[in-house]
Amino acid sequence: MSDYTVAHQINIIVHVIAGSLALIMGVVAMAARKGGKTHNRSGQIFLFLVAFVIATGLIGVFVFKVNTFLLVITLLSGYEAFSGYRILKLKSNTPKLLDILVALLAVASGIYFLYYFKTIGMFWAPVIIYSTLGTLFLLVTYDFLRYLIPKSRYRKLWLYEHIYKMVAAFTALLSAFVGTVFPQYHPYSQFLPSIFGTLLAISFIVYFYRKNRRRKNASLKKSA
Template identity: 35%
Template sequence: METLFTVLLILHITAGTISLISGPVSMANRKGGKQHRFTGKVFFYAMMLVSVTAVSMAVLPNHHSSFLLIIGIFSAYLVSSGYRVLYLKDLTKGQKPQQLDWLISLTMAAFAAYFVYSGLTGSTSSSFGNSNVISVVFGSIALLLVAKDIRKYTQAPADMNFWLYDHIARMVAGNIAAFTAFLVVNNAVLPPVVAWLGPTVIGSAVISFFITKYKLKARKSTNTEELVTPI
């Protein structure tokens, strides 16, 4: 069992390192370009391996960790839903989500409810700070994101660029998860709550910046088209 844990840990650290590098590089690359797509896929697969190994280690006997379970499940949901939305661009035109999309969202909903319940009842265990507060916070964020998923699956989004904004938000959030895990594990200075939630605060500002940028760009493009369209 210890050998299995060691192998999983090595894979986890390796994949985590790759994701910490490829994530920011992908964000810096021109959106939609060849390099962005390549580094984005590297980040996606690295994060999925991070998640799988995290969850696997979290459920091993004598190694149970609510920290790994929360980060593992939440990270897998963020990057998988952020990747899948690229194939759901036509929801505005009546496209229906596939069973895989529902499975991703509903699985996250179940775990998110568990995280919130565990945090509120004080049953979350971790050596990394106030895990009950963290469990409630991340579980609540996940429930809000799942609610957004269900809304766009059942009601056609009004904005044709919804998929771009969702993709940006979920993938940057995946980066947040990677940096949160790195900071929490290696933190020796910051208060635990700051280490846990600091990347979320900073990352949320990054998400807001990029989404606002592309919304303004889309609005400018629309206005330009209106000006040149014959009456």
């Protein structure tokens, strides 16, 4: 970092601190009682910190001309966090202009970075680049297709979508962190955190599905 300007060094420090704190807040949010004060507060701080990570990442690429694929992972994490938050807030699949615009921006950014990395050469493993962008495009595709789901059915699905996207946002940041700290283990240090996050999200979804199922059965027994 000694070759970087002071402004560039400050941007990197803020980026790293924001990302590290976001991971901590993500762990707190997942460990806390869902819907409780600690969960909600730590989740809000997590989103705030992700915004800082994205902003400093954009500054690094477009101001300081840093050629890094970490911003693409950050883009994926940012979109997942935004969409996960919007689901919690709206609890509905009614189309909103803000959600559509952000989804289109995410796709446009992904296409731009794909072209950008083909131009400069893919110095990261292609499997990491294509899987990350592929995940982003699949996620945006789902977000448009979910508008076709009947609203009565979606009311039973939004919680699981929120869980998946917020955990995925956390693990995207985790992949960027581990991939940076342990470059000698690429590409495993890049994609293994994503596998861990997927299993974690599935575990949470199964747990809350069974919990809601037990609640529903208990309610039916009482009313019988």
